[in-house]
Amino acid sequence: MTTRTDTLSDLDFPADGLAVGPDVADLLFREARTVNTFTDTDVSDEQVRAAYELLRWGPTAMNTVPLRLLLVRTPEARARLAAHMPEGNRSRVLAAPLTIVAAADTNFHEHLDVLAPHLENARAMFPDAAMRESMARMSALIQVGYLIVALRAVGLHAGPMGAGDTDAIDADLLAGTGWKSLMVVNVGTPAGPESVRPRAPRLELAQASLSV
Amino acid sequence: MTTRTDTLSDLDFPADGLAVGPDVADLLFREARTVNTFTDTDVSDEQVRAAYELLRWGPTAMNTVPLRLLLVRTPEARARLAAHMPEGNRSRVLAAPLTIVAAADTNFHEHLDVLAPHLENARAMFPDAAMRESMARMSALIQVGYLIVALRAVGLHAGPMGAGDTDAIDADLLAGTGWKSLMVVNVGTPAGPESVRPRAPRLELAQASLSV
Numbered sequence: 186m187t188t189r190t191d192t193l194s195d196l197d198f199p200a201d202g203l204a205v206g207p208d209v210a211d212l213l214f215r216e217a218r219t220v221n222t223f224t225d226t227d228v229s230d231e232q233v234r235a236a237y238e239l240l241r242w243g244p245t246a247m248n249t250v251p252l253r254l255l256l257v258r259t260p261e262a263r264a265r266l267a268a269h270m271p272e273g274n275r276s277r278v279l280a281a282p283l284t285i286v287a288a289a290d291t292n293f294h295e296h297l298d299v300l301a302p303h304l305e306n307a308r309a310m311f312p313d314a315a316m317r318e319s320m321a322r323m324s325a326l327i328q329v330g331y332l333i334v335a336l337r338a339v340g341l342h343a344g345p346m347g348a349g350d351t352d353a354i355d356a357d358l359l360a361g362t363g364w365k366s367l368m369v370v371n372v373g374t375p376a377g378p379e380s381v382r383p384r385a386p387r388l389e390l391a392q393a394s395l396s397v
Numbered sequence: 398m399t400t401r402t403d404t405l406s407d408l409d410f411p412a413d414g415l416a417v418g419p420d421v422a423d424l425l426f427r428e429a430r431t432v433n434t435f436t437d438t439d440v441s442d443e444q445v446r447a448a449y450e451l452l453r454w455g456p457t458a459m460n461t462v463p464l465r466l467l468l469v470r471t472p473e474a475r476a477r478l479a480a481h482m483p484e485g486n487r488s489r490v491l492a493a494p495l496t497i498v499a500a501a502d503t504n505f506h507e508h509l510d511v512l513a514p515h516l517e518n519a520r521a522m523f524p525d526a527a528m529r530e531s532m533a534r535m536s537a538l539i540q541v542g543y544l545i546v547a548l549r550a551v552g553l554h555a556g557p558m559g560a561g562d563t564d565a566i567d568a569d570l571l572a573g574t575g576w577k578s579l580m581v582v583n584v585g586t587p588a589g590p591e592s593v594r595p596r597a598p599r600l601e602l603a604q605a606s607l608s609v
Contacts, residue, residue, distance in 0.1 A: 202447030204552035205421050212416060214451040214547070234602055235414030239426040241599040244545065244557050248597045254606040262609035290605075299598055323579075326535060330542015333456065335426070340416035345456050358609065367535075385460045386511055387453040390446055393502075394466040397474035397570065 213337050218381040220342040221277055223373030228283035228341060236335040243331035245324035247307070248300045251293040252328035253364045255286035265357055270349040270369065277344060281371035286354065287332065288364035289325035291318045318365065325367060336372060344371035425549050430593040432554040433489055435585030440495035440553060448547040455543035457536035459519070460512045463505040464540035465576045467498035477569055482561040482581065489556060493583035498566065499544065500576035501537035503530045530577065537579060548584060556583035 203210055211217075233256065241250065257266055263284065267275040278284050294317060297307035304310070311317050329345075336343045346369050348354055354366045375381065415422055423429075445468065453462065469478055475496065479487040490496050506529060509519035516522070523529050541557075548555045558581050560566055566578045587593065 201450075202443055202551050203451075204424060205417075205550045209417050209421050210451060210550065213550070214454045214543070217454065219456045231414055233606075237602045237605070238413075239415075239422060241602075241605070242426045242429065243542065244431045244555070246559060248599075250599055250605075252605065256606055256608045259609060296600060296604070300600070302597060303594060323538060326538035327542045327545075330455065330539045330544075331426070331546065332542075333539075334543065334546050338417050338422065338425070339414050343456070347458060362607070382515060385513060385515070387460075387462055388508060388512070390449045390453075392508070393449070393453070393462075393464065394445075394468055395574070396468040397471060 213334050217337050218342070218375075218384070220344045220371070220373070220375045220380045221382070222376040222380045223281050223342070223344075223371065224376050226282060226374045228372050232339055232341060233283070235339040236332070236341065239338055240328060240331040240335035243328060245328060246320060247297070247304065249293045249297070249320065249324050250300060250328070251290045251321035252325040252332065253288045253290045253362075254332075255288060255358060255364070255366075257284040257286060257358075262358065266354065266369070269353040269357065271347060274346045274349065274369070277346065277371055278369065281344065282373040283371070285332075285370045285372060286348065286358065286366050287325065287329050287368050287370060288355075288359060288362075288366045289318070289321035290362075290364050291321050292363040293317065293321050322365065322367065329367065329370075332370065336370075341372050342375050345369070346371070425546050429549050430554070430587075430596070432556045432583070432585070432587045432592045433594070434588040434592045435493050435554070435556075435583065436588050438494060438586045440584050444551055444553060445495070447551040448544070448553065451550055452540060452543040452547040455540060457540060458532060459509075459516065461505045461509070461532065461536050462512060462540070463502045463533035464537040464544065465500045465502045465574075466544075467500060467570060467576070467578075469496040469498060469570075474570065478566065478581070481563075481565040481569065483559060486558045486561065486581070489558065489583055490581065493556065494585040495583070497544075497582045497584060498560065498570065498578050499537065499541050499580050499582060500567075500571060500574075500578045501530070501533035502574075502576050503533050504575040505529065505533050534577065534579065541579065541582075544582065548582075553584050554587050557581070558583070 294311040301307040506523040
């Protein structure tokens, strides 16, 4: 597969410099909001799969793609997860249609013969567990960015939040996997206008960048 | 501002479960590739601004939005940056139209009176520099995910890569800022089909997820 420049030529570039329509820019970024309360509408396996089919193509270091998703649906698992989380976040986890624990797989190297065929014996390059964990956390967090955009691109809304006691979550819900929990993302359909906080400001480019 | 459900109702949902068109899914994820070599075509300030105007709306912990961008354009700055990078990555940094050093601002709390108006005296909640750095790195990496998608959404292509000696980059190019470099992203227009590697595989959802 090569980079397809014909994809771009099929699109119209609006005056604001976008290669996507303004409705897409709104859906994925400009109008998208962190949602705190959701309707009872189920999030289907097909919707999760559709989001994964997008996010999995995002780039990571050496194509390690270490993000793993614990999909929490049952009341029993939901209660176990919530018990390890900050008190202020528990009720949202108990009420969301789907809660995803985003985790980094410290054993990502076991897949590298498939994922990095251009590197000879890539899995043998990572004997150091601490180095693997550092690498896995870095790329998996970048993939959390892809995950949030991908959920929106399939019409879902996300409520990302801190996970609280990640060691306890790992011991209770991820034992034996080698996965290290990073954060939690509630997923569903917003209950209504009261599901989101008033929009908070952002920095201007001049405040967030330097040129050299 | 409230969550706009009318945005969604204006869009058609194709059979593959997307809320965006297949051309958009290709542009942002499915056909997008890490680019190694670029044409000489300049990346304008307006293009960088257009990408920033998208990425800045992505969610971060407590709306800290700690990602900072060092925009490297001059030959002199490019040579200084390349000197700190892995040898295999230097020529790409020297040749790219624009190179962005993505960094985490450890002094993000200085902006919280503006960014987190719902939290009283939020900037005073972060006296611990080590805790600030950990928080800044986590949210800024998630924002790197938004950055890469946003660059694609304005029609640019990205070549993310490891930064190498980040301490040396911080001392040489980010002295006095409190910014900690995370990684490097080359930006531009692909030179041609040889600008990308053959597409490497990804894991299936069943390999990358568990349900409880």
